[in-house]
Structures are given as C-alpha cells and as structure tokens.
Amino acid sequence: MKTVIMAGGMGTRIAAVNALVPKPMITILGKPILEYQIECLQKQGYTDIIIVIGYKGEQIQAYFRDGADFGVRIEYIVERTPLGTAGALFLLKDRMEEEFLLINGDIIFDIDIGGFREHHKKKGGKATIFIHPNDHPFDSAIIKVDTDGRVSQWLSKEDERKWYKNRVNAGLHILSPHILDEMAELKKMDMDRDVLKQLIPQGMLYAYDSPEYVKDMGTPDRLAEVEMDILSGKVKGKNLQEKQRAIFLDRDGTINEYAGFLKHIGDFILISGVEEAIRKINKSGYLAIVVTNQPVIARGETTIEELDEIHNKMETLLGRGGAYIDALYYCPHHPDKGYEGEREEYKVKCECRKPAPGLLLRAALDYNIDLGSSWMIGDSEADIEAGKAAGCKTAKIGRDEKYTDLLSCIQQILP
Numbered sequence: 001m002k003t004v005i006m007a008g009g010m011g012t013r014i015a016a017v018n019a020l021v022p023k024p025m026i027t028i029l030g031k032p033i034l035e036y037q038i039e040c041l042q043k044q045g046y047t048d049i050i051i052v053i054g055y056k057g058e059q060i061q062a063y064f065r066d067g068a069d070f071g072v073r074i075e076y077i078v079e080r081t082p083l084g085t086a087g088a089l090f091l092l093k094d095r096m097e098e099e100f101l102l103i104n105g106d107i108i109f110d111i112d113i114g115g116f117r118e119h120h121k122k123k124g125g126k127a128t129i130f131i132h133p134n135d136h137p138f139d140s141a142i143i144k145v146d147t148d149g150r151v152s153q154w155l156s157k158e159d160e161r162k163w164y165k166n167r168v169n170a171g172l173h174i175l176s177p178h179i180l181d182e183m184a185e186l187k188k189m190d191m192d193r194d195v196l197k198q199l200i201p202q203g204m205l206y207a208y209d210s211p212e213y214v215k216d217m218g219t220p221d222r223l224a225e226v227e228m229d230i231l232s233g234k235v236k237g238k239n240l241q242e243k244q245r246a247i248f249l250d251r252d253g254t255i256n257e258y259a260g261f262l263k264h265i266g267d268f269i270l271i272s273g274v275e276e277a278i279r280k281i282n283k284s285g286y287l288a289i290v291v292t293n294q295p296v297i298a299r300g301e302t303t304i305e306e307l308d309e310i311h312n313k314m315e316t317l318l319g320r321g322g323a324y325i326d327a328l329y330y331c332p333h334h335p336d337k338g339y340e341g342e343r344e345e346y347k348v349k350c351e352c353r354k355p356a357p358g359l360l361l362r363a364a365l366d367y368n369i370d371l372g373s374s375w376m377i378g379d380s381e382a383d384i385e386a387g388k389a390a391g392c393k394t395a396k397i398g399r400d401e402k403y404t405d406l407l408s409c410i411q412q413i414l415p
Helices: 033-043 057-064 087-092 113-123 191-199 220-232 274-284 304-320 358-367 381-390 406-413
Strands: 003-007 048-053 073-078 100-104 107-110 127-132 142-145 151-155 168-175 205-209 213-216 246-249 287-293 327-331 375-378 393-396
Touching (some): 003 033, 003 087, 033 107, 048 057, 048 087, 073 087, 107 168, 113 127, 113 168, 127 142, 142 168, 151 205, 168 213, 191 205, 246 358, 274 287, 274 406, 327 358, 358 381
Parallel strands (some): 003 048, 048 073, 287 327
Antiparallel strands (some): 107 213
16 A cells, blocks of 8 residues: 655744754654654565645655655655645646555554554545544544444534544544546645545545554644653554553543442533643553443433533543543443333343443453553443453542542652
C-alpha cells in the first residue's frame, strides 16, 4: 500500500518555533517531524511514499532525497500554488490503483497500521479515518459514529453540541482510489469539508477508533509535550503491537457521585478531583478504561440511548478538564426478575457482570492489555473481585478505605 504525506502547508500557528522551515521539518529532539513519520512507516513495511510539498518544499527534498538513506522510496508532487489540504490529490489520479494511506505532515504518531488497514477492508467504505480521544475536544471537530463504525455526523467547533463522546479526527486516513475519480479538476480543496464530509450521506465514511498515540504540532505547547512523550517511551509504547497497561475504573462512586441506580442524566455529577486523576492516568501511558455494571437497561429503567447520553456527558465533562477515557465497557444484564418494564433479553446470568471479569477480559483482547501489569479501581467488593479474577492489581476506594477517592489512589499508585 502506498502512503501519501501532505507536507505542503505553512504552519502559521507553530511558526514561533521555527519560521524558516516548513512545518513538517520542525525538529523534535533533533529530528524532523517528517522523519518520525517515515520511521514508523518503514518499520512496518510501508516503504512506497509520495510526499506532497509546497511551502519551502525544497528543504524536504534536500533532506530526504529519494528516501534510500531512510529505507524507503520517496517521490514528490509539487504544489505550484496552494491547493489546500486535498487539492493536490487530483495529481495522483493516474498513480493510485488501490487503497492508500494519507497522512497529515504535521503529526507525530506510532500506530499499528495493519490494524487500521484491516478495519478499512472489513468495512468496505470509500474512506476510513482514524479517530481517538484527546485532551482538548472542546476545540476539535467531534466525529460521531453508529454502532457499525460508520460516521453519522461531523461536528465542527462552531456546531451546537451539548454532550458528546470524545472522539476526534487524528489526521490519518485510508482512501479508496475511487475518491480520486470524482475530482474533476485541479483546484484548492479542503480534505474535511470537500472530500470526507461528502461521503457521510452516502454511508461510505467509516472511523477506526483507537487509543494509540497521535498528536498534531499545532502549538508550541504540544511540541514540548511530544518531546517528553518520546523521551518517556510513551509514543512507541502506545502502539497496539506493544503490550498495554490499563487502569480499569468503576463508574458509580468512583468517577461520579453515587446516586443508586442512576437513571437520569441530571443526576450524573463528577466527583471532585476525578478530572485531575484521569489526566494523570492519560499522561502516564496507561489506558483509562471504564468498566461498569448497568442493570438499569435490563430493569427497563433506562434505554441504551439514554445510557449513551449519560456517558457522553461524562466524556464531555472530563474533556473540559483536559482528561479522557480510552474506552468504556458496560454490562446491561441483571439476572433477577420481577421489575415493571424489565427487558427479558437482558435478564440472563452473564460473564460480564462484575464480580465476573468479562468486561476486563474483553478489553484485554481488544487492546492487547497485560492484565498482570494493570489495575482495577472501584468502590465495591464486586470491583475488587472482578479485578482479581482478571489477574489485575486492585485498589478499593471509599471513606473508610486506604484510598479515600480516585485522586488519592492515583497519586499513590502511579509513579
């Protein structure tokens, strides 16, 4: 599979770092952003690369030349005039016979490309975008997907959005060559607005949701953060080919104030300090994964749609505090019968209702998690039993426990 890197932009927001080079050539620990990208591609066997260059593009050509010194083969396409984030794709029409990877030239990433590609093939859309949670969703475009992973809405910063799942477009795409067939002329185009969003009504845009490391270099602060993440090993360690460590979190009484069987979104209130605690998990390199029993579904007291909205509120509130969860698993079952409005299909004895470890085991398969190096944190014995059954280290929180709340627990168990 060929890879196309869009490296023609000026990078006005990051110009304070170095205005003398194109954005992809800004160095991190002495190495250009673009070199980190090429290294990630090369080590996974993606060595056929086309770089689209424009502003100060001759510096990119002079540094990488034909790519031989980096173990890859590089061709260049030159934008004679600025063509936006997608216009230059018109120049690829005769070069692409199969799907290709398209990468923004201003991001640092280390992902399992094979997993991304397999998902694209399985879904069969015209395009698949890589989405992930981040610590500033309030100033990012939010991607909403249906249960099959098909993109249903693309909400910009200007769009009205109250509660939402924290998933944003990361700047990595797999595109079908048929998209190029629809480009009739060479003109300035925006990738999001003019290409990807047009696929939503067709049902042909899918999303690949992953917690792997992707960060754009839009600001000097993010550049400094990436430097620390590279030095700590976080960037490489988040690739799902590597064994992951997770901190599994109960929901009620751990993240939000306990309100019995929480049925109404207005009753969901974050416990003080939770944002700081989960922020610390995010920065540590551990995955933050919520695992929660939600018998309100089986009891007929809340619909799945209403529960999803409660969880959207949780993710929105965490995002406002610069924190995020990487994944959420819930058990909708409840074996006891006799409730008015109960849903018979969920009145079963299952393997996912804590203290059974099913939710943790499912997450371990999905994200290649080393359970022995992971933690289960909750406020009940069921949480602790589930963690132990899965092989995790455990920590119980509560007024009379060693750890009074999530923040005090995280401050002590994380280095």
